[in-house]
Amino acid sequence: MARGMTMRIPAIRPAAFWSLLALAAIAIGVLALPGRSYSGQDREQLLASASAQHPAGTDALGRDRMVRVSAAFLLSMGGAVMASAAATLAAAGVGTLSAFSPAALGSLAMLACDVFLALPWLFLLMMVRSTLPLTTSPAHSAAITFLILAVVGWPACARAVYRGALELRKSEWMLQARAAGLRDKQIMRHVLPNLTSLLIPQFLICIPAFIIAEANLGALGLGIGEPLPSWGSMLLELDNSPMLMHTAWVYLPIALLILILLLFEGVATKQ
Amino acid sequence: MIMRLPRLPIRFVAAALTAVVGITCAGQTASRLPGELAWTIGFDPKTFDPAKVDDQESELVRYLTAGVLLRFNRSTQKVEPQLAEDWSISSSGRTVTFKLRADLEFSDGTRLTAKDAAWSIRRVLLPATGAPVAEEFLSAAGVTVETPDERTVLVHLPRRVIGIGKVFDEIAIEPADRPSEGRLTAGPFVVADYRRSQYVRLRRNPHYSGPDSKEFGLPYATGIRLDILDNHEQEIRLFEHGEYDVIDSLPPDYFSLLKQKAPNTVRDLGPSLNTEQMWFNQAPGAPLPAWEKAWFQNQAFRVAVSRAIHRADLARIAYEGHATPAYSFISPANVAWFDRSLSVPQEDVAAAKAGLAKAGFRLIGGVLTDANGHPVRFSILTNTGNAARFKMATLIQEDLKGIGIQVTVVALDFPALIERMMHTQDYEACLLGLENVDPDPNAMMNVWLSSSPNHQWDPSEKTPATSWEAEIDRAMNMQASSLTDAERKQAVDRVQQIVADQQPFIYLVYPNALIAISPRLKGVQPAVLAPGLVWNVENLRLEGTR
Numbered sequence: 022m023a024r025g026m027t028m029r030i031p032a033i034r035p036a037a038f039w040s041l042l043a044l045a046a047i048a049i050g051v052l053a054l055p056g057r058s059y060s061g062q063d064r065e066q067l068l069a070s071a072s073a074q075h076p077a078g079t080d081a082l083g084r085d086r087m088v089r090v091s092a093a094f095l096l097s098m099g100g101a102v103m104a105s106a107a108a109t110l111a112a113a114g115v116g117t118l119s120a121f122s123p124a125a126l127g128s129l130a131m132l133a134c135d136v137f138l139a140l141p142w143l144f145l146l147m148m149v150r151s152t153l154p155l156t157t158s159p160a161h162s163a164a165i166t167f168l169i170l171a172v173v174g175w176p177a178c179a180r181a182v183y184r185g186a187l188e189l190r191k192s193e194w195m196l197q198a199r200a201a202g203l204r205d206k207q208i209m210r211h212v213l214p215n216l217t218s219l220l221i222p223q224f225l226i227c228i229p230a231f232i233i234a235e236a237n238l239g240a241l242g243l244g245i246g247e248p249l250p251s252w253g254s255m256l257l258e259l260d261n262s263p264m265l266m267h268t269a270w271v272y273l274p275i276a277l278l279i280l281i282l283l284l285f286e287g288v289a290t291k292q
Numbered sequence: 293m294i295m296r297l298p299r300l301p302i303r304f305v306a307a308a309l310t311a312v313v314g315i316t317c318a319g320q321t322a323s324r325l326p327g328e329l330a331w332t333i334g335f336d337p338k339t340f341d342p343a344k345v346d347d348q349e350s351e352l353v354r355y356l357t358a359g360v361l362l363r364f365n366r367s368t369q370k371v372e373p374q375l376a377e378d379w380s381i382s383s384s385g386r387t388v389t390f391k392l393r394a395d396l397e398f399s400d401g402t403r404l405t406a407k408d409a410a411w412s413i414r415r416v417l418l419p420a421t422g423a424p425v426a427e428e429f430l431s432a433a434g435v436t437v438e439t440p441d442e443r444t445v446l447v448h449l450p451r452r453v454i455g456i457g458k459v460f461d462e463i464a465i466e467p468a469d470r471p472s473e474g475r476l477t478a479g480p481f482v483v484a485d486y487r488r489s490q491y492v493r494l495r496r497n498p499h500y501s502g503p504d505s506k507e508f509g510l511p512y513a514t515g516i517r518l519d520i521l522d523n524h525e526q527e528i529r530l531f532e533h534g535e536y537d538v539i540d541s542l543p544p545d546y547f548s549l550l551k552q553k554a555p556n557t558v559r560d561l562g563p564s565l566n567t568e569q570m571w572f573n574q575a576p577g578a579p580l581p582a583w584e585k586a587w588f589q590n591q592a593f594r595v596a597v598s599r600a601i602h603r604a605d606l607a608r609i610a611y612e613g614h615a616t617p618a619y620s621f622i623s624p625a626n627v628a629w630f631d632r633s634l635s636v637p638q639e640d641v642a643a644a645k646a647g648l649a650k651a652g653f654r655l656i657g658g659v660l661t662d663a664n665g666h667p668v669r670f671s672i673l674t675n676t677g678n679a680a681r682f683k684m685a686t687l688i689q690e691d692l693k694g695i696g697i698q699v700t701v702v703a704l705d706f707p708a709l710i711e712r713m714m715h716t717q718d719y720e721a722c723l724l725g726l727e728n729v730d731p732d733p734n735a736m737m738n739v740w741l742s743s744s745p746n747h748q749w750d751p752s753e754k755t756p757a758t759s760w761e762a763e764i765d766r767a768m769n770m771q772a773s774s775l776t777d778a779e780r781k782q783a784v785d786r787v788q789q790i791v792a793d794q795q796p797f798i799y800l801v802y803p804n805a806l807i808a809i810s811p812r813l814k815g816v817q818p819a820v821l822a823p824g825l826v827w828n829v830e831n832l833r834l835e836g837t838r
Binding site for chain 1: 525549670701703
């Protein structure tokens with residue numbers, strides 16, 4: 022194998038990675054506890070303070086805040102990871118194919134990406150959400166939200182992949198491979214592994230971006246439907262000053278969201 | 293890489309900024325003049341022409357500035373003479389006679405005569421004016437006005453109009469041929485200054501000739517400043533700083549907040565006239581599956597849903613206890629028309645399940661299915677920006693889960709919601725409120741007549757779709773034409789009972805009227821009818837002023 026064909030996987034910060042896994046394990050543990058439900062309303066315990074029964078208190082409808090935050094965290098992370106994987110795969114496909122196509126076709130594909138990026142995506146999202154049937158279940162609304170994010174998130178990533186793939190196409194080892202008589206099919210087999218150093222950061226960067234996007238959509242009332250918890254719906258509590266007077270636990274979702282974003286940032290940063 | 297994705301939600305930052313801005317703005321409001329009252333209105337008044345009022349803010353300005361022949365007392369709910377010394381209705385109900393007070397004057401000191409009153413009444417009746425109040429005469433084109441002498445006005449109606457006295461509470465008497473948009477009035481105040489998006493300033497009318505005005509030198513206040521502000525956070529903060537004297541219609545959570553900070557300023561007046569209700573879309577032309585329409589048109593289904601809802605929880609949780617469970621369109625605050633003997637389907641989950649079973653629904657694995665095996669699931673539509681409504685919808689979602697119904701809660705902005713509700717009819721159930729400004733059930737004709745576009749569960753029916761809707765039509769028409777109050781009450785009670793039996797509207801709560809009054813403000817007699825806190829504005833004054 023030519024020297025340039027070795028895989029270069031970026032390093033990640035183990036501490037941030039393990040912290041995220043630990044948080045996910047805690048969240049799963051919280052949800053697995055018997056008698057805990059993210060939608061269960063304890064109507065005698067409204068905006069309750071922390072107790073053995075409700076370690077982070079309850080919200081205005083008597084729902085356990087710890088359970089809801091845990092569910093929102095897992096849902097958001099799971100959805101964002103899958104959406105990011107889908108967006109990265111789509112970007113890898115489009116970016117690589119464009120780079121290895123005739124130059125005019127590649128430019129045209131990138132022009133299409135630019136047009137896609139220029140679209141007022143927020144309004145598009147609002148339009149798509151408003152055309153969904155009113156009976157769309159909360160689980161479906163969550164799936165659709167992340168699907169939409171993947172659809173609007175891939176073009177920027179595709180541009181980066183295209184540039185990387187174009188450089189790869191002009192690299193010495195690629196010229197050597199062609200000169201040695203390797204067919205396109207054989208060469209392509211080595212392209213994606215050599216783009217890993219580009220794709221993994223793209224994938225990792227997309228995750229927090231999608232988490233933020235979902236939270237923002239939720240805050241606008243366009244995200245995941247009740248009673249399924251989401252960052253956006255929980256952050257809406259902060260928009261109400263009487264609520265802030267009741268309990269400091271209302272800040273738990275925003276604190277956790279910031280922590281998770283910082284951890285993802287840490288994971289994506291090279292040591 | 294630059295991702296084209298949304299930024300972090302910053303509503304919480306906005307809330308903090310609002311607080312800072314609020315404090316900063318406290319110094320930016322127009323300074324208060326000695327003896328001047330101040331409170332807020334949400335938006336700019338659309339017009340100062342008292343004849344063209346059709347929004348809440350303009351209506352308040354008209355109330356504060358207009359001299360009217362009769363005033364509807366918001367506390368006693370009786371019509372009282374104001375510019376008129378005396379008034380009467382003929383036995384046929386078709387002629388209204390007003391005798392004006394002697395020596396009436398406009399705010400510039402010119403005389404007010406029957407000619408001015410007749411001109412003002414004719415003006416609102418003219419189609420070219422486009423006065424919304426003209427509709428209340430039922431057939432405005434046929435109304436004639438006479439002035440036999442300088443102090444007498446006769447209004448001839450083509451047919452009897454129920455509650456005609458109240459209509460004259462909305463007609464401002466202006467100088468004949470000199471409409472002034474509130475700057476020349478016979479009411480307690482006149483419009484003195486208006487800064488768009490900032491404030492409306494009213495000044496005392498020194499020539500005001502209302503009842504007792506000369507004897508006591510009414511109005512007491514030297515003026516009123518109405519700040520244009522649609523922000524409860526800021527309003528409360530400025531109220532605490534003494535910038536405002538009253539706050540009307542406090543949301544429950546802000547009421548509790550203010551109660552903690554200044555308990556002697558807030559009051560819960562009990563149930564308002566307003567209702568919050570949900571209903572199912574029963575329109576035959578709605579783009580819904582046939583089996584869903586069949587559920588919604590099934591009385592047993594509607595009654596079962598009504599029985600499964602824990603209204604006390606809605607009042608306690610969504611309104612923090614500042615609401616009253618509702619079963620009828622007439623609130624207990626409407627003493628004259630509320631039917632205390634009404635038989636209603638009380639909360640009873642077991643009875644709800646039994647009713648559904650009798651109607652052919654079955655519970656299979658915790659999921660309610662109809663006789664044809666369709667699982668019962670529907671969405672409840674409500675508007676964004678109303679936390680109490682969204683909470684109610686979420687509570688109902690949980691309540692109905694108890695009888696095996698899966699509910700999706702959807703909040704849409706008002707334009708999108710109205711589009712679905714009024715035009716496309718593409719919705720299953722809706723949760724909204726109805727604001728009642730008039731305690732007389734005659735004002736609700738537009739909701740109850742089956743031919744009305746506001747007959748929400750099935751708008752604009754060509755003929756009544758069911759026998760009970762036909763009976764409601766008959767009873768509402770009867771109350772509108774009956775000559776005695778007893779007959780009218782009987783007809784309205786019948787409508788209340790049909791509605792309770794059929795549940796076309798599932799009434800949820802009557803939100804309480806929540807108010808805040810500065811301890812400095814004297815003479816306030818809160819009422820549930822708008823303008824609830826300032827209806828006796830002539831008698832309001834700040835402590836330490838005359």
